[in-house]
Amino acid sequence: MAFTSVNFLIFTGILIALYYILPHKIQWIILLVGSYVFYFFAGPRYLAFLLFTTITTYLGILLMFRKNHSAAEYLQQHADYSKAEKKAYKAKVKSSNRAILIVVLVLNFALLFFCKAMLVEPIRSSMQGNGTLSFLTLGLPMGLSFYMFQSMGYLIDVYRQKAEALTNPFKLALFTSFFPQLVQGPISQFEDLKETLFTEHSFDRRQVAFGLQRMLWGFFKKMVIADRIAVAVQELKGSEYTGFAFFILVVFFAIQIYADFSGGIDIAIGVAETLGIRLPENFLRPYFSKNVAEFWRRWHVTLMEWMKRYIFYPITVSKPMLNLSMKAKKKLGRFGMRLPIYIGSLLTWLATGIWHGFNLHFIVWGLLNCFVIVISEELTPLYQKFHGRFAFSNKRGYDVWQIIRLFILINLIQVTDLFENVGEYFRKVFSLTYTFNYHVLWDGTMTKLGLNTADYVILLVGVVLMFLVSVLQRKGSVRKQMQKIPRILRYVILIVLLFAVILFGSYGIGYNASAFIYNQF
Amino acid sequence: MQELIEILEELHPEIDFAECEDLVDGKILDSFDIVTLVAEINEHFDVAIPVGELIPENFNSVAALWALIERLDEE
Amino acid sequence: MKKRVFPIIIITVLITAALFFFLQALLIPKHMSETKEGAMIREYYKNAGGNEVVFIGDCEVYENFSPVTMWEEYGITSVIRGSAQQMIWQSYYLLEETFKYETPDVVVFNVLGMLYDTPKSIGDSSKQEAYNRMTLDDMRWSKLKIQSINASMTDEEREKGGIWNYIFPILRYHDRWNDISKEDFQYLFHRDQVTDNGYLMQVGVNPVKDEYPRIPLVNYEFGDTCYEYLDKMRILCEEHDCQFVLVKAPSLSPVWYDEYEEQVESYAEEHNLLYFNFLEHLDEIGIDWNTDTYDQGLHLNVYGAEKMASYFGQILSVECGVEDKRQDVALTALWESKTETYQQRKAKLEAEKQEE
Numbered sequence: 001m002a003f004t005s006v007n008f009l010i011f012t013g014i015l016i017a018l019y020y021i022l023p024h025k026i027q028w029i030i031l032l033v034g035s036y037v038f039y040f041f042a043g044p045r046y047l048a049f050l051l052f053t054t055i056t057t058y059l060g061i062l063l064m065f066r067k068n069h070s071a072a073e074y075l076q077q078h079a080d081y082s083k084a085e086k087k088a089y090k091a092k093v094k095s096s097n098r099a100i101l102i103v104v105l106v107l108n109f110a111l112l113f114f115c116k117a118m119l120v121e122p123i124r125s126s127m128q129g130n131g132t133l134s135f136l137t138l139g140l141p142m143g144l145s146f147y148m149f150q151s152m153g154y155l156i157d158v159y160r161q162k163a164e165a166l167t168n169p170f171k172l173a174l175f176t177s178f179f180p181q182l183v184q185g186p187i188s189q190f191e192d193l194k195e196t197l198f199t200e201h202s203f204d205r206r207q208v209a210f211g212l213q214r215m216l217w218g219f220f221k222k223m224v225i226a227d228r229i230a231v232a233v234q235e236l237k238g239s240e241y242t243g244f245a246f247f248i249l250v251v252f253f254a255i256q257i258y259a260d261f262s263g264g265i266d267i268a269i270g271v272a273e274t275l276g277i278r279l280p281e282n283f284l285r286p287y288f289s290k291n292v293a294e295f296w297r298r299w300h301v302t303l304m305e306w307m308k309r310y311i312f313y314p315i316t317v318s319k320p321m322l323n324l325s326m327k328a329k330k331k332l333g334r335f336g337m338r339l340p341i342y343i344g345s346l347l348t349w350l351a352t353g354i355w356h357g358f359n360l361h362f363i364v365w366g367l368l369n370c371f372v373i374v375i376s377e378e379l380t381p382l383y384q385k386f387h388g389r390f391a392f393s394n395k396r397g398y399d400v401w402q403i404i405r406l407f408i409l410i411n412l413i414q415v416t417d418l419f420e421n422v423g424e425y426f427r428k429v430f431s432l433t434y435t436f437n438y439h440v441l442w443d444g445t446m447t448k449l450g451l452n453t454a455d456y457v458i459l460l461v462g463v464v465l466m467f468l469v470s471v472l473q474r475k476g477s478v479r480k481q482m483q484k485i486p487r488i489l490r491y492v493i494l495i496v497l498l499f500a501v502i503l504f505g506s507y508g509i510g511y512n513a514s515a516f517i518y519n520q521f
Numbered sequence: 522m523q524e525l526i527e528i529l530e531e532l533h534p535e536i537d538f539a540e541c542e543d544l545v546d547g548k549i550l551d552s553f554d555i556v557t558l559v560a561e562i563n564e565h566f567d568v569a570i571p572v573g574e575l576i577p578e579n580f581n582s583v584a585a586l587w588a589l590i591e592r593l594d595e596e
Numbered sequence: 597m598k599k600r601v602f603p604i605i606i607i608t609v610l611i612t613a614a615l616f617f618f619l620q621a622l623l624i625p626k627h628m629s630e631t632k633e634g635a636m637i638r639e640y641y642k643n644a645g646g647n648e649v650v651f652i653g654d655c656e657v658y659e660n661f662s663p664v665t666m667w668e669e670y671g672i673t674s675v676i677r678g679s680a681q682q683m684i685w686q687s688y689y690l691l692e693e694t695f696k697y698e699t700p701d702v703v704v705f706n707v708l709g710m711l712y713d714t715p716k717s718i719g720d721s722s723k724q725e726a727y728n729r730m731t732l733d734d735m736r737w738s739k740l741k742i743q744s745i746n747a748s749m750t751d752e753e754r755e756k757g758g759i760w761n762y763i764f765p766i767l768r769y770h771d772r773w774n775d776i777s778k779e780d781f782q783y784l785f786h787r788d789q790v791t792d793n794g795y796l797m798q799v800g801v802n803p804v805k806d807e808y809p810r811i812p813l814v815n816y817e818f819g820d821t822c823y824e825y826l827d828k829m830r831i832l833c834e835e836h837d838c839q840f841v842l843v844k845a846p847s848l849s850p851v852w853y854d855e856y857e858e859q860v861e862s863y864a865e866e867h868n869l870l871y872f873n874f875l876e877h878l879d880e881i882g883i884d885w886n887t888d889t890y891d892q893g894l895h896l897n898v899y900g901a902e903k904m905a906s907y908f909g910q911i912l913s914v915e916c917g918v919e920d921k922r923q924d925v926a927l928t929a930l931w932e933s934k935t936e937t938y939q940q941r942k943a944k945l946e947a948e949k950q951e952e
Contacts, residue, residue: 005757007760087596157573160573309575312556313572317560317575322560322569325564340560341557502770508757508768509756509768
């Protein structure tokens with residue numbers, strides 16, 4: 001069931017109705033049943049994977065919970081233990097918990113690895129043919145990556161004793177399967193999500209309205225902008241488009257991936273919001289970032305947060321790394337001390353790249369990000385000197401320049417997504433330096449990309465709208481700001497947006513007038 | 522605690538650490554800074570901060586960080 | 597304050613719904629000046645009831661038989677339920693629907709439909725989809741329409757929205773906003789009559805030039821699905837005490853192979869059905885391929901269709917015992933007005949042709 005299908009709307013509508021009509025006590029059960037229905041319709045054969053992750057996570061948590069519980073009792077009974085004895089006992093408990101943790105992690109990541117290799121790769125390459133970006137198919141098969149990351153993150157938090165251990169298996173099943181998150185995320189943290197997921201919610205008209213508005217905006221971004229521009233992105237991928245045409249591809253790709261991905265997240269967050277459930281934000285106006293590191297704190301936030309908490313930190317603050325840091329500092333100074341950070345970054349980005357797909361171009365993508373971040377980090381002192389010396393660099397104009405520079409740089413990296421052939425990618429990037437074919441803008445090339453003038457007008461209006469909304473967001477929730485304008489005007493805006501999606505959305509079979517031309521019936 | 526502030530000031534000379542209470546949430550300390558801090562604390566105070574403690578609440582202010590170090594030192 | 601919010605919301609929802617249906621009506625193709633085939637299914641409901649003979653099939657029925665001529669010459673009341681590239685399952689569901697509106701004595705099915713076993717069999721999927729729309733869009737809503745849709749959809753249709761594209765045609769036609777013309781406003785809530793009891797008149801003349809090549813085929817067998825629906829139609833007619841007659845219209849292309857002929861003949865024999873292959877009676881009918889076709893023998897023009905009606909009307913009244921209804925005052929009045937419309941249309945089209 002895709003978000004952009006009538007079936008999904010009907011499913012959501014029924015779910016919302018039941019959710020508020022039936023006794024509020026069983027709301028979380030409705031969500032659980034609804035999530036499994038959603039999952040079942042999406043592909044019953046993948047239910048086994050979901051159950052596997054749920055059950056192993058549950059067992060892991062339960063075992064750790066019991067262990068910790070009995071350990072606490074044991075320590076109470078042996079209050080006479082010395083500090084060293086207590087410490088030793090605690091370490092023993094910890095190491096047995098670690099064993100449980102490792103078993104569950106290995107089982108699940110082996111499954112993830114297997115699925116990615118056996119199931120996802122074929123799907124991904126076939127989807128690339130019809131213009132689906134692989135950055136957007138991370139959830140395949142059927143959200144596996146997302147619910148697995150979410151469950152494993154929770155498991156690790158329980159191990160670290162930073163999250164409450166859930167002993168009700170059905171509540172855990174809801175946490176792992178909550179349906180709006182299954183397609184594209186976001187990845188929630190248990191401690192955040194539990195605040196609203198398991199509690200009772202009474203019908204709040206404004207909250208439901210807000211959720212629906214957010215969904216509508218998501219549909220607009222996804223259907224009107226992303227799905228429309230996708231045709232041109234597919235075309236521009238072709239090897240004949242180099243130089244400035246490649247630059248256009250980079251910009252179009254940037255628009256497509258942001259509109260599609262953040263639009264999908266808007267729908268997910270919006271659906272959850274109609275149910276009174278708060279999902280974490282995943283995009284914080286990322287194209288307004290000024291450097292790559294900042295960009296990755298604002299783009300796909302929940303994934304990067306996950307990577308930081310469960311891969312980057314464990315590597316960089318591990319004992320061997322701390323020792324290395326100390327030793328290297330003596331020999332190499334500041335750079336030496338930071339060695340663990342570089343190693344950690346490298347491994348984290350490699351992992352992120354590989355997770356995107358078992359393919360060289362994703363590894364290149366990860367490494368490019370890593371190098372740019374590390375280099376700009378190292379150059380920070382230089383920058384600061386520069387800013388100190390040249391006053392103009394502290395002006396607003398310079399901010400804009402930084403934003404534009406980052407937009408181009410990051411999307412030059414992001415666009416690797418389109419090129420399985422890494423050589424081709426670099427060839428295109430270098431063609432920027434010697435092919436100055438600006439004439440593609442007016443020599444008719446633009447109209448041969450599968451978009452006509454009307455399409456460009458729609459895209460332009462859509463992108464401007466998206467930009468304005470982002471600017472407004474700086475002052476807080478756009479929907480809250482809209483509450484301040486007269487109700488009638490607000491409704492008009494929403495109705496216009498709704499019909500913009502219906503009319504100008506790029507969906508369905510598409511009207512091909514030529515197919516209707518009389519032709520020897 | 523003064524020693525801790527000195528370590529922090531070396532990282533970000535422009536910040537008044539004694540006052541600031543949203544070092545992480547306010548995006549002053551990024552993940553690189555936090556890892557650097559952990560290494561420095563390990564070196565200066567001989568306290569190994571476990572990875573589970575690398576959460577914003579522990580790093581948002583000097584006081585919180587100091588409390589963490591003291592707590593870990595106790596254990 | 598709070599009390600006043602809900603009425604506003606309800607009014608907004610109503611306005612939105614009204615807008616939705618208005619836009620939907622606007623965006624649906626009207627098929628009034630081009631591809632008139634798309635407007636034929638809708639017209640049946642105006643002509644439903646009291647027909648002794650019902651023709652079912654594709655263009656080989658709606659271009660080749662003139663009901664008005666059969667009325668004029670034999671007093672036979674008939675209607676054609678045909679549409680462009682009408683697949684046999686669509687024919688079946690239209691027939692089943694027809695029995696809800698009337699009780700004909702004879703159902704005539706044109707066997708060209710036996711050639712097309714799957715939605716794919718006519719090739720290009722987007723074309724098939726267009727044909728599906730022209731046959732299905734204007735069928736009235738009932739269980740039969742849903743069944744017909746489910747039987748007809750191409751893979752692409754199923755993938756991209758499925759039946760919702762039929763329930764809310766705006767989902768299918770939404771991107772026509774760029775092609776909206778005067779016609780779309782003019783025919784928002786009504787349509788002109790484009791056929792005469794299902795017959796789509798053509799007055800052009802485009803003689804047959806060369807013989808159509810009889811390229812040998814790998815397989816001449818009719819598909820199982822076709823037989824399945826042919827059986828269903830036959831049984832349906834039996835249940836309604838109605839004679840089921842098979843015909844092959846006198847169209848030269850698609851080529852009608854002897855192997856096809858054998859299969860139809862043996863089916864007719866097995867089930868004791870009347871079967872007429874008009875290709876074998878061209879001289880008796882009086883078809884002149886220099887004057888009686890508008891597209892080189894693929895279909896007859898009005899002059900050919902009148903000859904065809906004249907010939908087949910004889911068979912219907914003699915061999916099938918279809919009554920002459922010209923004694924019925926009410927029917928006579930109705931059909932005289934139909935005849936008048938028909939003659940006016942013919943005169944108008946001929947005049948237009950003269951101008952060209």
